[in-house]
Amino acid sequence: MSVETEKDKQLVNEAYKLLLKDFKRSKGPESLKMIDKAFHFAWEAHKGVRRKSGEPYIIHPIEVAHIAAKEMGLGTKSIVSALLHDVVEDTDYTLDDIQNLFGAKVAQIVDGLTKISEVFDQQTSMQAENFRKMLLTLSDDLRVILIKIADRLHNMRTLNSMPLRKQMKIAGETLFLFAPLAHRMGLYTIKTELENLSLKYEHPEDYQSISEKIKLHETNQEELLQNIIAPIELKLKENNVTCSIKNRPRSIFSIWNKIQTQDLSIEEIYDLISVRVVFKPIPDIPEKNQCWNIYSLITDIYKPKPERIRDWVSTPKANGYEALHVTAMGPYGNWVEFQIRTERMDDIAEKGFAVQSKYNTNASGESELDKWLKDVREILDNPEADALAFLDEFKLNLFSQEIQVFTPKGHIRTLPKNATTLDFAYEIHTDIGNQCIGAKVNHKLVPLSHVLKSGDQIEILTSEKQKPKHEWLEFAVTARAKSKIKSAFKKERKEFTIKGTKMVEDQLNNAGLMVNAKAYRKMLEYYKLSNKEELFYKIGLGKIDVHEIEAVVKKKSKSKFIKYWKLQFFGEPKEKEETVEAEKDVTESKPNVDKKKTLLLSEMAANESYKIATCCNPIPGDEVLGYLDTENNITIHKRKCPNALKLMTSQGDRLLAADWTSHRLMSFLAIIELSGIDKIGIVNDVTNIISKDHDVNMRSLHFESHDGVFEGLIHLYVHNTEDLNNLIMKLIKIKGLDTVKRIENIEEYS
Numbered sequence: 001m002s003v004e005t006e007k008d009k010q011l012v013n014e015a016y017k018l019l020l021k022d023f024k025r026s027k028g029p030e031s032l033k034m035i036d037k038a039f040h041f042a043w044e045a046h047k048g049v050r051r052k053s054g055e056p057y058i059i060h061p062i063e064v065a066h067i068a069a070k071e072m073g074l075g076t077k078s079i080v081s082a083l084l085h086d087v088v089e090d091t092d093y094t095l096d097d098i099q100n101l102f103g104a105k106v107a108q109i110v111d112g113l114t115k116i117s118e119v120f121d122q123q124t125s126m127q128a129e130n131f132r133k134m135l136l137t138l139s140d141d142l143r144v145i146l147i148k149i150a151d152r153l154h155n156m157r158t159l160n161s162m163p164l165r166k167q168m169k170i171a172g173e174t175l176f177l178f179a180p181l182a183h184r185m186g187l188y189t190i191k192t193e194l195e196n197l198s199l200k201y202e203h204p205e206d207y208q209s210i211s212e213k214i215k216l217h218e219t220n221q222e223e224l225l226q227n228i229i230a231p232i233e234l235k236l237k238e239n240n241v242t243c244s245i246k247n248r249p250r251s252i253f254s255i256w257n258k259i260q261t262q263d264l265s266i267e268e269i270y271d272l273i274s275v276r277v278v279f280k281p282i283p284d285i286p287e288k289n290q291c292w293n294i295y296s297l298i299t300d301i302y303k304p305k306p307e308r309i310r311d312w313v314s315t316p317k318a319n320g321y322e323a324l325h326v327t328a329m330g331p332y333g334n335w336v337e338f339q340i341r342t343e344r345m346d347d348i349a350e351k352g353f354a355v356q357s358k359y360n361t362n363a364s365g366e367s368e369l370d371k372w373l374k375d376v377r378e379i380l381d382n383p384e385a386d387a388l389a390f391l392d393e394f395k396l397n398l399f400s401q402e403i404q405v406f407t408p409k410g411h412i413r414t415l416p417k418n419a420t421t422l423d424f425a426y427e428i429h430t431d432i433g434n435q436c437i438g439a440k441v442n443h444k445l446v447p448l449s450h451v452l453k454s455g456d457q458i459e460i461l462t463s464e465k466q467k468p469k470h471e472w473l474e475f476a477v478t479a480r481a482k483s484k485i486k487s488a489f490k491k492e493r494k495e496f497t498i499k500g501t502k503m504v505e506d507q508l509n510n511a512g513l514m515v516n517a518k519a520y521r522k523m524l525e526y527y528k529l530s531n532k533e534e535l536f537y538k539i540g541l542g543k544i545d546v547h548e549i550e551a552v553v554k555k556k557s558k559s560k561f562i563k564y565w566k567l568q569f570f571g572e573p574k575e576k577e578e579t580v581e582a583e584k585d586v587t588e589s590k591p592n593v594d595k596k597k598t599l600l601l602s603e604m605a606a607n608e609s610y611k612i613a614t615c616c617n618p619i620p621g622d623e624v625l626g627y628l629d630t631e632n633n634i635t636i637h638k639r640k641c642p643n644a645l646k647l648m649t650s651q652g653d654r655l656l657a658a659d660w661t662s663h664r665l666m667s668f669l670a671i672i673e674l675s676g677i678d679k680i681g682i683v684n685d686v687t688n689i690i691s692k693d694h695d696v697n698m699r700s701l702h703f704e705s706h707d708g709v710f711e712g713l714i715h716l717y718v719h720n721t722e723d724l725n726n727l728i729m730k731l732i733k734i735k736g737l738d739t740v741k742r743i744e745n746i747e748e749y750s
Contacts, residue, residue, distance in 0.1 A: 008056045012043065015062045022070035023079060031076040038080040038102065045091045053161035060154060061086060067150035071190060073351050078143045081109040085147060089114045105141070112144035113151070146185065152178045153190055156197040164657045165595065168625055168639065171201040172648020186319040186352025195253035202639050203256070203623060210252050210259075213266050218249075221273070228330050229275065235297050236279075243279035243294075248339060250274070260640070263741060273330065274337045278346045288313045291324040291340050298338055302328035305335070313345075315404055318414045320348055403454040415452065419477045422448040425460045426481040433484055435462040449475040470541070497533055500540030504549065511550045517631055519553045526552045599626050599658040601636065616641035616744060619668040621721025626656030638744075660720070667697060667717035670724055676737040678710040685734050690714070693730070695723040713743070 016039055020032070042061050049057040065082035068074040074082075080102055087093050088110055095114075099107035156174055159167055175198040182191035200207045229245050236243055250269070258264050277294060281287050291313050308327035316322045323341040330336040341349065402414050405424060413427055421441065425448075426433030439446055440459040452458065468488040476482050486493075504523075508515050520532055527544060529535050538544045601620070616638040618624045623639040627647050636658060637644035648655060674686065683703055690698050699715040718724045724742060731740045 012056055012058055012062070015059055015066070019062055019066045019069060019079075022066060024069070024073065025075045034076055034102070035079055035083070038083040041101065042083045042087055045087045045093055049090070051158070051161070053158055057086075057090075060158075063154045063157075064147065064150045067153055067190075068147055071153075071351065072146055072150065072187070074143065074146060077106055077109070078147060081106050081113070081143065082147050082150060084110050085113040085151060109141055109144055109147065112141070113148060145181065149178060149182050149185065149187065149190060153194060156194060159197065159201055163596070164598070165655055167201045168657070169648050169652030169655050171198040172645050173652060174198045175202070176645050176649040182352075184319050186321060186348060187350075188321075188352070189350050192251045192253070196251055199253045199256055206256055207252060210255050210266065214250070214252065214255070217266070221247075224332065224334070225273065225275070227332075228273065228334075228336055231301050232277075232298055235301060236277075236294065239293075239297060241279055241294060241297075243277055245275060245277050248274040248276045263739070273334055274339065276339045276341070276346075278341055278343060281342045281344075287342050287344070290342070294340050295324055295326055295338075298326070298340075299328060302330060302336065304328045308337075315412060318402055320352060321345075322348065403452060405452050405454065406457040408457065408459045410457075416477055419452050420448065420475050421446060421450045421452065421458060421460070422472060422476055423478045423481045424452060424458050426476075426478065426484050428460065430484050432460055432462055433481060434468050434488055435464060435466045437461050437463045437466050448472065493537055496540035497537045498540070500536035500538070500546075503539055503546045504536060507546050507549055508553065513550065513553055521631065521633075522553055522555065523549055526555075595628065595654075595656055597657075599634070599656050601658060601660045611635055613637045613641065613643065615643045617669070619670060619718065619721060619724070620660040621724075624658045624660070626658040627651065628654045628656055667719060669699070670716050670718050671743040672714050672716065672724075672728065672731075673739070673741055673743050674710075674712040674714070674731065674737060675739050676710060676734075678705045678708050679736050682710070682734065682736050683712075686712070686714075686731060686737075689730050689734070690716070690727065693723075693727055695719055696727050 020035070023035070025031075039062070043058045046057040046061075051057055051060060061083045064085065065079045068078050068082045072078075084098060084102070084106065088095055088098065095107050095111055098110050152174060155170060159170060162170065174194050179191050179194040179198065182194055196207075225247050233245055236245075255266060255269055258269050259266065277298075279290070279294065281290050305327045308325075310323075310325035312322055313324045322345040323339050325337060325339050327335055327337045403417055403419065404412050404414050406412060407428070413424065415423055415427060421439035422433065422436060425436040425439070436448060438448060438461045439450065440461065441450060441452065441456050443457075468485045470489070472485050473482060476485060505515055508519065513519065520535070523535055524530070524532070527535065527538070529538070535544070539546050539549075601624070611633070612618060613635050618636055618638045618641075624636050625639055625644060627635045627637060627644070629635070634656065637647070676682065683701075687698070687701070690696060695718065697717040699717060701712060701714045703710055703712040716724070716727075718727075728740050728742070731737060
């Protein structure tokens, strides 16, 4: 325990004073007395303890409470719970102590925020179990989630003091779950900061590069924005509208995401300017009418793009967001998006559900939040779902893009984008979903897999003879639909799983093969399955032919792309490799791995235990991480790989920091995609450049031409990303070539 200095005390008292200054709710003497009691109790409980950053630990709960107060607008019990949220987990005090001193409600919230300490078996993810436990309190108190988001935000703000492996785990978990959760709660500002901070630690070079370009673009755009805004300000003032008009800055993460997913440059992203108009509504006139009035005044100046009007005033988003969006042509040929909202709508957009009660919105009937919580509770109430399956189901419910459709009687239902008629059927009622045979969308007969669009009106057709089918899971999108379909044939699944288990054991025993972890690993890899239960189930169901597994088990494992490489730790001597009999369990031959040390990926003798993930196919130069499974196998993923992101969330303690050593002897497979204007000799120009490059070998190429435009795929062997990027830079200079880019997922093209 370290000694608390006068400087520490001053730092703590200043942080606490700032918390009280920004606490806007319930400033009565009883509230302040309770907060002060919680502060001094927590300070005493955490006395002498310091964070990794070196500051007194009590600073963390104070900052979490500060976020809850200032950025979420939460009340007294939330602030008290935030101050106490780590006391039970990190000190000798118990929940009974909290209840006796601060009441049952605060104790219940603190319990929801306290991590599980029991030890689970290796197949269970502690991360997923903790997240599940936290969400179990949703049915009782939403404040648990809001304080947890505040806790995560402060951890992200101070993440630089953590080791690299922990940074990757926490940043990945934040991006996968906490940022979408903040979005679902309507906390747009916090969601944006969480995304930006995750990017800062996962891809620091990209973050820095985009930050610098944003500053440059903002300087250049300032005059342009003023010229766009000036005539609107004048027009609104003439019509007695009190408002503020300002540029809506784009977040670093949203720019990075568009660059990754849409293959756009930052210049192309900045072509669309976004302006926010926040106005003070006139009493006794519906806010909706005033929003449309401002829309009318803006479009008197700039002509609107009809298909780019988004009316979330008439029908708010599922997370409570209200605004009227319109895209119009600006004075210099730029598209400008105007977001029109009242001060109330702006407050809700910034602080989400945390402040909605202040405005008494959705006072009558079931709100969209209530519906969402009901769906989450259904997933949580499923006792057979393991924690990892739960994470998948819960993630489905954090949809950010939504559509709104209508029942035959005209009632609105909100669904995620790409939802099908089957999802809609389960949204109406479980029995309707289970007995669904088809639907009429806008009076036209469609199948269950039909993808819905906003504005569709759907009538579900049912039959008492219909039962849920396994193929429904292939096109169901919502967590509710998937959960109901799965529960409908759980008993059937169990029977098929038992049957499949016996079939596998009999088949291997009859062939004289060992039934061990190595055999199962080969089968899971071959059939691309995540667990043995899924394997047994598919064999029992007849989807996998049990007679072919003998050949799969006998087949030697080989890396598809790399023949000679090995991983070694800093400072560790190379151990003499021993030949292990095929019958022995594969784990017997693998040394224990020190997860605290960085893995060096060097060009050594092959070791089948270490492999490169085929989902993202990293090559030297890519930012990577390692994943250590329960059998001590290590798989290398790109940090930006979606599967790696999921592993950071559900299996973060199994992550390893990894880095490449120099690679010049080995070659790695990469694929580049080209497109451009078809002209005589362009293929020859491309192949000439590749053949003259000593660092690149071409394996195959494929070109297609249609209507004067060509597309091509070239399979190459390269040493690292530097060689690949140099080649791409040379190719893009060819006249007629429009795009040259690397394909990330080799599996789809091999």
